[in-house]
Amino acid sequence: MTIRVVIVGQGLVSTHFVIGVERIKSGELEPYGVPLAKYNMPYRIEDIEIVASYDVDESKVGKTLYDVAEQLVKGVLPIPETLKNIVVRRGVHLDSLKGLPFKARGLEEEYNSVEKAVDKLVEEFKEVKPDVVINAITTEPAKAFHSIEVLEEAIRKYDKARLSASHVYAYALYKYAKETNSKAAFVNVIPAPLARDDAIVKLYEEADLIVLGDDGATGATPLTADLLEHLAERNRYVLSIAQFNIGGNTDFLALTIPERNEMKEETKSSVVKDILGYDSPHYIKPTGYLEPLGDKKFVSMHIWWKTFNGLEDELVVNMRINDSPALAGLLVDLARISKALLDRNVKGTVYPVNAFFMKDPGPRGARNLSRIRAFYQMIEYLKSMGIIQG
Amino acid sequence: MTIRVVIVGQGLVSTHFVIGVERIKSGELEPYGVPLAKYNMPYRIEDIEIVASYDVDESKVGKTLYDVAEQLVKGVLPIPETLKNIVVRRGVHLDSLKGLPFKARGLEEEYNSVEKAVDKLVEEFKEVKPDVVINAITTEPAKAFHSIEVLEEAIRKYDKARLSASHVYAYALYKYAKETNSKAAFVNVIPAPLARDDAIVKLYEEADLIVLGDDGATGATPLTADLLEHLAERNRYVLSIAQFNIGGNTDFLALTIPERNEMKEETKSSVVKDILGYDSPHYIKPTGYLEPLGDKKFVSMHIWWKTFNGLEDELVVNMRINDSPALAGLLVDLARISKALLDRNVKGTVYPVNAFFMKDPGPRGARNLSRIRAFYQMIEYLKSMGIIQG
Amino acid sequence: MTIRVVIVGQGLVSTHFVIGVERIKSGELEPYGVPLAKYNMPYRIEDIEIVASYDVDESKVGKTLYDVAEQLVKGVLPIPETLKNIVVRRGVHLDSLKGLPFKARGLEEEYNSVEKAVDKLVEEFKEVKPDVVINAITTEPAKAFHSIEVLEEAIRKYDKARLSASHVYAYALYKYAKETNSKAAFVNVIPAPLARDDAIVKLYEEADLIVLGDDGATGATPLTADLLEHLAERNRYVLSIAQFNIGGNTDFLALTIPERNEMKEETKSSVVKDILGYDSPHYIKPTGYLEPLGDKKFVSMHIWWKTFNGLEDELVVNMRINDSPALAGLLVDLARISKALLDRNVKGTVYPVNAFFMKDPGPRGARNLSRIRAFYQMIEYLKSMGIIQG
Amino acid sequence: MTIRVVIVGQGLVSTHFVIGVERIKSGELEPYGVPLAKYNMPYRIEDIEIVASYDVDESKVGKTLYDVAEQLVKGVLPIPETLKNIVVRRGVHLDSLKGLPFKARGLEEEYNSVEKAVDKLVEEFKEVKPDVVINAITTEPAKAFHSIEVLEEAIRKYDKARLSASHVYAYALYKYAKETNSKAAFVNVIPAPLARDDAIVKLYEEADLIVLGDDGATGATPLTADLLEHLAERNRYVLSIAQFNIGGNTDFLALTIPERNEMKEETKSSVVKDILGYDSPHYIKPTGYLEPLGDKKFVSMHIWWKTFNGLEDELVVNMRINDSPALAGLLVDLARISKALLDRNVKGTVYPVNAFFMKDPGPRGARNLSRIRAFYQMIEYLKSMGIIQG
8 A cells, every 4th residue: 555656846845755655664764843743643754755856957867866966965865776766747837936046947838738738747647647646846936827728728838938837737637537537636835826726726626636735734823823823822912023034045036026925925824814803903924035054944023912911022933943844744644635635536635735735725715723633633633534533 | 509618819710710600690691601501410500609718818808799899890701690699708918919919918917827727728628618619819829738747747837838728728637527527519710739639639549528720721722732632633743832821810920939830830730741742842831911901911832843754834823811710710619519429428539520620630750631621521531420422 | 712613403312412411511411321421521511502403304494492402302302492493404305205105306506506505504604603414414415526526526516426415515514614614513424425525525625614424323334344343353254244134213214215225334334344354244234124213223233153163153243222312412512523623623533533434434435443442442542632631 | 392181080171182182184174263373373283282180980991092083072072082092090089979870989988098099190290291181070069268388278278178180280290390390371261269269379479370260251241241242332231241151061060069059050150240340130050961962051131221212122042052162172281371371480370361261360360351342351361471462
C-alpha cells in the first residue's frame, strides 16, 4: 500500500519533504514536525513514494533530486542516495518565476501552447500514476476563475495574463483522472486560489478528485491565529497587531515583488476578523528579504489589548523558524490523509482538513479558525471517517 | 436576581474586581477581560453585589473598600463612590502574611482559637448570606489534608503549622451552609490546594456546596499552555522551556519567600507534562520582585524545539501584563457561573470550569489542558447545563 | 539672555518641544530626555523663547499653539496656557504634504512665486528676530543642490519638482541674515539634505550662519549604532541586521509613500558600514503605519554574528518608544548649543555636534560614529569652546 | 617571541581558548571575537603557547587537553591534534567544586597542607616558566583579604573556610616569581576578588608582577553597561532594570548554589550606579540552570525610563549567546596585552585594561565604565604604552 506522490516545484520545501521522508523510511530520523505521527493511520509515513517531480528552473530540470538537494541543503542535511532515482521533469512556467533571478522555461513555451503542455503532463501522469500531486512552487500571482468555461478558455487561448501555473497543473490532474478514470488528490500549499476556486472544486467533484488548499499554514500565521483565539476567549480587546517576517529563501525573494506580496498578505490577514469577530487594525505581511537568514526566517509580532478595567497589556513574540521543513512536515500528513480520503470516496475540497493545514482554507468563503480548534475538529472528522482511531 | 459575593483578601485583585463591577454597573466600562461577557447567561455582570470583604492587614481592617482602593489604585482608576458602603472585616490570619512588611492580626489571634474564629465567620455569613465566597488572599504556604478528620483536628488544636487561612475560610463556609441549610460556592484563585483537597471536596459534596480552584489562570501560564498545545499538535519536540516573571506587587514580594514560591512553581509547572506528554526540561517560576514594575509584570519566555528533518526552531515571548485586572476579570465569570451551577444543584468541584479558569484544576490528579481546549469543553459543558445558549 | 526660536512644522515633535519647554520653565517637569540638562551651559533651558511657528496644514494655520496642542496631545499632556500667545503662520508647502490626508496650502501658492514666499518669510523674520530656526516638518522628498546657482535658479523658477520646502526655509533664513547682518542657526532634524548640501553650507559660511543636520537621531538608529559599536569592539562578525519600525503618527503615514521612505532608509542605513567597517547585509527602514500605535512606535531588531571559534550568537531588541518627545528633548539642547556657538563666531556646519544629534551628520561625506563615541567627542568639543565646563 | 600560558581550570572557557588559538595558528579560523585582532600589536595570536593546565576534576586530571575537549565539545568544534601534547595537572581544590556533581581532589588534600600545595605549584611553574597564568575555574565563593599577613596566615593554617583556590594560585605565582626573579601576569576572569584585593595587588607590585581582573566581561553585563550609557547620555531616567540569565553549562549549575550566585550578582550589579549616577532599582543575576541550553545561554532584559515630557519608553533585549567562546576570545588579548605590559615594566593591576575586559575592574573601589568608553580609554592607554600603533 503505497502513496504515489508527484511534486510540483522542486524548491526547498519539496527538497526537505523528499529528504525527510527517505530519512524516516531508513529509520535515521524521528518524525518530529509531522502533526499526526503519533496517531495510528491507514497509511504510514513509510508508504510515501515519490514518483515524479516538476520544475521550470533550468538549473534543476534534468537533474536528479539528489543533485537539486546538493544545490540547496548540502552541509545542512544528509542527502539520501535514493534521491538519485528521480529526475526533475520540465513543468509549466506561465511566468511564475518572472522577475526572479532564475532562468526558467516551461512546457508551454516549448510547444507555444498551454493545451499541448497539459497534454504532455497528462501523458506523463499516465506513466507515473499519481495518487497525490503536491503544488509547492514559488508564490505566483493568481486569481480564481470560479467558472470552468473561463478557465478552459484561458488554457485554450494561452492567456498568460490570466492563467497561473498552479491552475494548469490542477487542470492537468483533472484531465488525467477523467481520461483514465483514476482518483487523485491535488494538494496546494501556495497562496494561489485553487481550493477556493469554484471552477477547480466543481471539476474535482465531478471527477471524484480531491483538492486541498490553499497556502500551507506554518510559521507565524497559525501561531497568530492561536494567540488571537487565546485573547478572544478572554474577551480582551485587541488594539492592533503588527507582524513582521524576514528571510533569505526564494519565497522571501519572490515576495519583494509587490503583486506576489499581496497574494500572501491576503491569506495571512484573513485570520484577524475570522477569529476576533472584528477587524482589529493590523499589519501582517512578509516584510523583507535578507539573504544571510536563509531558510530560517526571523519573525516579530506585537499585539496589545485592553484588559479588565480598561488597562492595556502588551505581547511581543520573536521567532527564528525554519520555513521549509515546517511545511514539509505538513506535506507528509497531507499526502497520507489525501490518499485515505480518496479510499473513502471523498471528493471536492475538504474543509475540516484545510482548516487546520491551510492559511486560507477552501472552499471559497470558508472561515478561518484558530489552529487549536481546527486541530480538534479535524481529529473528530478523521475519526468519523475511520482514518484515525477513536 | 443578585449574586451575593463575599471577598476574602482585599488586595489588588479584589480591588480591581469591585471597582470593575461597579464601573460596568454604572455603564462607564466595557466588560473587556470578562471571558463570557458576550454570551447570554442567567446572571448578568450587573447582578453581582459585594456584601462583605475580609482582610487581616491592620491598614485595611475597618476601612471602606473606597479607602482601600485609594491606597492601592488612586490615579490609576476612577474609584466609584458606592465602594464607601462596604467596610473591611477582620478575617483569619494564620501567618498567611508572615515575613511580609504588613502588620497583620487575625480573628484567631483575638480569640486565641481557630474554632472561635470559625464561629465568628459563620455568624457574619449568616448576616450577609453569601452566594459566592472568593478567596484572593496573598499566596500562602498550604498543604492538602485529604482527610476531613485531620482537617477538623487541626482547627480544633489551632495547629498553625499545618493549617492555612484558605482552609479555614472554606471550612467556615461549609459550616455556615450546614447550619443554615444554604447553598454557596467557594472560589479559590490562589495556589492553596482546596479544590484539589479531598477533604474539602467531600465536605462540599456532602453539603451541596461548590468549590472551584485552584489558582486563577492568568498571565504567562495559560499562554504557555496554549503555546505548548500549538507545538504538540505539530509534533514538534520541545527541547526546553524557560519562563521568567518579575513584578512589583504584593504577590511578587510574597514569592521572594522560598516556601511561597514553591507553591506557585508547582501549579505553574504542571502544564508541561500534561500537555506535551513528556516532561520537557523547564524553568517556570516567579523570578523576582522589582518594585517600580508595580502590578504590570514583565514576563519573558524561551521555548525551542526540533522540527521536521531534525532542525531547531526558537520562540521568545515577552509580555507586560497587568496582573490583578486579568484575574479580576475572571472573578466576574466565576461568580456568575458558580451561582448558576448552584441553581442547577451541582455540587463538589467542577472540572470543566476549573480546567479553563485555574492553573491547577481540581479535583486532585485532574489533568491540565491547553486553555483553548479547556475553553471549548467548558462552553460545551455550560451549554449542556443550560447556562449558556447553544 | 534669551534664545529666540522659530519653529517650522508645528507637528507632534514641535508640540512636544514647546509644551516641554514651558513645563520646565514653570518648574513642573524634570528635564529628562534633554541630553545635557545636567551640564552647566551658557544658556539654560528657561532661556528658550518660542517667537514664531510655521505650518501649511489649513487646520493649523491661524490657530494658536495651544489649539494645535489640543488637537494633538489633549489628555496625554497638560497644555500650558502660555501657548495661547503664539499663532501658527502660513509657511512654504512645495508639495511637502502631497499624498497625505491634509489640506495644505503654502505661501508660494498664494503668491504663485517662491521668491515672493521667501520675501514674506524674510519680512516676518525681521519682525521676530530668530536666533534659531528649527525645521521639523514631515519627511519630504528632497535632494541636495551642492551648487548655489542651481538652488537660486530653482527658487527663481518655482521649480516644484526640484525644490524642497526645507531648502526654501533655509534659504530664507540666509537672506534674512544677509539683509539684517544678523546671526542665526538653522537646525534641520528631518532627512532633507541641508547640512550635507554644499550649497547651503557655503551660503551659511559666507553669512556667518550655522546649519546643523540632518535628521535628528532618536529611536532605533542611534541605538543600532551603539550596538554595532559594541560588536565591532569585540571583533564579532555581523552576519545580518534587520530593523523594523512601525508607528501611527504622521511621519509613519508619510513614510508609507515610497519616495519618502527612501529618504529615511538612506539616513538610517549609513551607520552600518561607517561603524562596522564592512557593509553587513541589512534591512533597516520604517516598515509600516498602524494608526492605534500613535506616537509610540514599535521597533524590532535582529542582529546575529560570528563569535570566537566561529559559533553564532543572536540578539533581538524590541522597543516601544515615544517618537516625538525623544526628538523634542534633543531640540532643547540643539537650540542652546546653536546659540552658544553663534556667540563664539562658529559658522557653517558643525560636525562634532551633528555626529551626536543627527542620523546623517553633515557636512557631505562625514562619517557616522557610534553615539557613545560621538557623545564624548562632542563633550570635548563643547569644553574646548567653553560651552560646557571641564 | 612566544607567550607561555598556564591555564587554571580546564573547563569550557579554557577549552574554547586552546582550541581557538590552535585553529587560528593553523590558519583555519578567522579571529572573530578577539577584540584587538585588527590592531598591530607586539605579540600576535600565533605567539601564544599553552605550556600547562590545571584542574581538580578527577575526570580531567591526567588527561590530555584533547581528551578533555572531546568530553566537552565533540561534534561542536574540530579538535586540533596538537592538544594531545598537554596533560592536565592536579591543582588546588579548597572546595571550589563543592556541591557540584564532580569528583574533585586538590593538591592540598594530597599533602594535607596548602603550603605544600603552593610549593608543588611553584616547582612546576619553575619547569614551565609561565608568562601568563589564566584563572578560569568555576565561580567559587571568595573574599578579599586586603592584608598580606592574613592571607599568608590562612595559607599556613590551611583555613578552608577563608581561603579560595584563586587566591592560592595567585599566591603561588607570586612565590614563583620571587624565587626565580621572573616576571609574570595573573589574569583572573572569575568573580573572586584578586585585582580588587589589596593584598594581592601589593604582593604583585612588590614583585613586579601584574594581576588583571576580576570577572571577565562577556554576555549581558557589558551590553547592559553600554545600554545604560546610551540612556544616561540622553538624560533618560531609568525606572528599573531586570536582567535574566539562564544556561546549561557548569557555571550556571554552580550559580544555583546561593553563595556562588551572590559572587556574581555583586560583580554584575555594580554597573548600574557607576554608569547612571543613581542606583536605579534592578534585578540582575544568573537566574537558573536549564541543561539543554548548554553553553548557549538565554538572556532577557527589560529596561524602561522616563523620556522628555515625562512619558515612558520601554526596551526589551533577548539574546542567545555562546558563553564560553565569548570569554575565550577575550583571553587571547588578555594574554597578549599582559605580556606586552610586562615587557614595559608595568606592575600591580592595570585599571585601563581591567575597565574594558572585566565586570568588576580592579583595583578595589575602581569605577565601572560603559564598555564603549572603556574601550577607547584602553586604546589610548595601549597607544601611550606603544603596545598598539597610533
